[in-house]
Amino acid sequence: MIIFNLDSDPSLFDELAQALLAKKGELEQRRFPDGESYLRVHSDCSHQDVIIFCNLYQPDLKILRLLFLTTVLKEMGATQVGLITPYLPYMRQDKQFNHGECVSSRPFAKLLSASLDFLITMDPHLHRYDSLDEIYTLKSCVVSAAPLIAHWIQQHIPNPLLIGPDMESEQWVSEVARLADAPFQILEKIRHGDTLVEISPPELAPYKNKTPVLIDDIISSGNTMLETINHLTLANMKRPVCIGVHGIFAEGAFSQLQQFANVITTQCIPHSSNNIDIAPALAKATLLLINKNIANT
Structure with missing residues (x-):
């Protein structure tokens, strides 16, 4: 198992890697002079279960790089690619109150569902949704705090x-x-x-x-x-x-x-x-979900 840290808390990343007994992936990132992102994976991910730790708090700063990373990991032959994000954004916007408003929780869910195989998060803001399955089509696990x-x-x-x-x-x-x-x-x-x-x-x-x-x-x-x-x-x-x-x-x-x-x-x-501390709970949920996905394939 390989885990990558994409723009997120390094201390929590270390705790997760240790709890998962996962190898830390090597990732190179920089920006071109025009502000566009460059991303390169140096780890061999072929036939590997790959986890991305990306805390999507302030998601607009991270979502493009997350999509770039999921794309290249699958191109490199990763068996499955999952995301651990302690904070799942765009859950509070779950209803259209005025004509023309974007209920952004839905297109955001489609975006992640199309790019990832599974998702682990902690206590998303489920107000008008009974579960993530109402808007997410990937495998998911909600960890309770x-x-x-x-x-x-x-x-x-x-x-x-x-x-x-x-x-x-x-x-x-x-x-x-x-x-x-x-x-x-x-x-x-x-x-x-x-x-x-x-x-x-x-x-x-x-x-x-x-x-x-x-x-x-x-x-x-x-x-x-x-x-x-x-x-x-x-x-x-x-x-x-x-x-x-x-x-x-x-x-x-x-x-x-x-x-x-x-x-x-x-x-x-x-x-x-x-x-x-949340790392042990997130790691336990991740291992359960990965093993469940493997059993169903």
Whole structure:
């Protein structure tokens, strides 16, 4: 098995290569004077299972090189080519709200499905889709961060109260609460715009001795969590912990959250807040999917 790192976190790549017992592929990249990409594979990939580790956070900067790499790997005779991307982009745009809008999750899924044999990712934003199979035609495996988050909470937070800021977060929060054996609450969010949100106040009276733990799949602007933290502060609760699967932290969100809470994320998007390891879980899912593909051929 060979694994390539395409423009992604080198430390997580090293962990994945070790967990998969995979040889690191040699890849040469540069840009021509006009800005176009040059790419060359130096490893022999004939009759090999090949994995590309490419974190597709900020996908527009990486997607062309990913397509170039998948093309040349198949030309070189790779048995199958798969992608590990901890963050799967273009999942939040899943409905046309106005005439002429592109529901970009669908053409993006077609693009990857046509180029790859399999895909491993962690907790994509499945809101209006029940599964990736609704839009992706390749073999895929979604790795859940819930067991990893629950384990971290059990190790670091005594007497936690888990809080989900909206109904979309219930699927993660309820599972983490079950695994961590902790109580939880799901709040109601009313969105008034891209960044303006209103959160219903939680019922906190029975939980004064507990540490609030806010959990969501994506922390972007941070406004949802900041609004929730405001309710916690007014109720004189302990300093909360904010946990995100994907820490995007747009527009200075991390520095704002840090003022009022301890902020923890998984390794899905490289950041100083990364404290929850994901490599073993991603590697296990990758091996299972590869072996399943081989068994079906």
